[in-house]
Amino acid sequence: MKLASLKQGRDGRLVVVSDDLAWYADAAHIAPTLQAALDDWDRIEPDLRNLATDLEHEAIPRERFHEHNAASPLPRAYQWADGSAYVNHVKLVRQARGAEMPDSFWHDPLMYQGGSDGFLAPRDDIPLKDEGWGCDLEAEVVVVTGDVPMGAGREEALKGVRLVGLTNDVSLRNLIPGELGKGFGFFQSKPASAFSPVFVTPDALGDWWRDGKLHRKLMVDLNGEPFGRAEAGEDMTFDFGTLIAHAAKSRKLGAGTIIGSGTVSNRDADGGPGRPIADGGVGYSCLAEVRTVETIEGGAPATDFLKVGDTVRIWAEDDNHHPIFGVIEQTVAAA
């Protein structure tokens, strides 16, 4: 089952989307918003699934689904917690600045509390007040959970996964060192993120969802050119069950919590720091990583952060090259 929220008010209007993303059926008579559905999932999910079946069978009125009419599936959320599960990415970033990565990073997940009071729609511009802030994309996989009890283990946590999607976790890289130096984590350096037009139930992903990971390539284009083709199922040190359990160690998680994987990153085949797609590598899921590789290899970064007018596309494909979650497509705009 695929769910989306059409732009309407602060929380959108819930719709069920056909598997090929061509059609939708209004679900507002079942639950007005995706959050309302998640709040009462056990009762509402069967009705949504019936609607989805009817939509596939063309048994009900349907409308054309246009991704530019979609809000973020959760236009705002009660929690957005982002991990950093691709430890290879963390190691590279540290290596570039000559810092050792503690061995504990391979065993104890990194996670930060993100702002969730308002997300960008998947085709919204990225508003940027100052190019000097170093605007970066970060292509990631996310899951949405139901209620998760405090102290849940990995297995129980995994059972709490309701939906899977993608995000562009926008970061202001040049604001990060100052904020991390103060010790309170990210705040100004993490403006509003964007999510894929459609979130998908794990069962609808079949074998692509297993071991708490999404086993598809994360496709990233930058200004129309292939930039990243990393395999999201590889080099993910901490699966989503482990990430959710980490988040729930000292408190329960409310339904509608969004948990992110952190920037997807693959090791290069030769164990090196990774190569651009043009050089036969899988590329990158953020600019910081290519700048890191450039620094390791040449002493300084050669690639700029995002400028006004730059465009980013993030998606994942089925075997016929059709987007599974729709496409995040954003242009940086002066704010």
Next chain:
Amino acid sequence: MKLASLKQGRDGRLVVVSDDLAWYADAAHIAPTLQAALDDWDRIEPDLRNLATDLEHEAIPRERFHEHNAASPLPRAYQWADGSAYVNHVKLVRQARGAEMPDSFWHDPLMYQGGSDGFLAPRDDIPLKDEGWGCDLEAEVVVVTGDVPMGAGREEALKGVRLVGLTNDVSLRNLIPGELGKGFGFFQSKPASAFSPVFVTPDALGDWWRDGKLHRKLMVDLNGEPFGRAEAGEDMTFDFGTLIAHAAKSRKLGAGTIIGSGTVSNRDADGGPGRPIADGGVGYSCLAEVRTVETIEGGAPATDFLKVGDTVRIWAEDDNHHPIFGVIEQTVAAA
């Protein structure tokens, strides 16, 4: 005007509370929840004020207000961002561990993104899985904002303050060093916070609300004994306008954003690190601070963190010793 949410469902039921906190009138016909009121404040506020006037004049049906029936005014929120505006507190904590505090801390606010997917009701137990985590209270002032545009200055930000209240920002002190060491800020070390039973519009506070600060003593009792009587209007280096503007530097803030002051802390009259109430001081608003003072004076902390069964009371009073926001009263319970 004073607003509260009676326990009902995930988001409570909005009520208007009389100035003396003795009575309430149901407001669900105006807005079902406080978040719904904040989402459409300009349209809804006048109706709520009319209801509050009718309640004070006993012109409508009214019910007894019992604080133990109150949920957090926002039982869950889209954003909870906590500052650390009483820089004296930060300086003391650093001093105890022999660390210099950067001078920039006097000019650039500290702020972290807190979890907001579920708050404790004001009389709920504090669920604690492990006393070894070092459970602490933190008594603070909070404000709730309307929509605040990105880049708002202090004056514009202050105009966005809709409500004022108190919080017990529960902290797990022994989990903090490890989390801050990882560089991603607080997560497991900040479980669910509790808020005062009642939030109050700034105008209803009269002269107690000025210059973006609450000018009342923050009363804290621990196990029935006076523990803190710090003046919230003193030694607050960054007022709420400055804190909100800090939060809105790189992104807009959604209606219903809660901004915290950080632990209230007063300098001692002689410039020293502050004394217990029994010694003629104003005491403390968290255990970490008294432990810090003990460390500075005696080389080691003498006061324990909270144990199962310990009780915490947090409130502020009017001139007749009546609570303004109701009373946060919590007992630590094994989870």
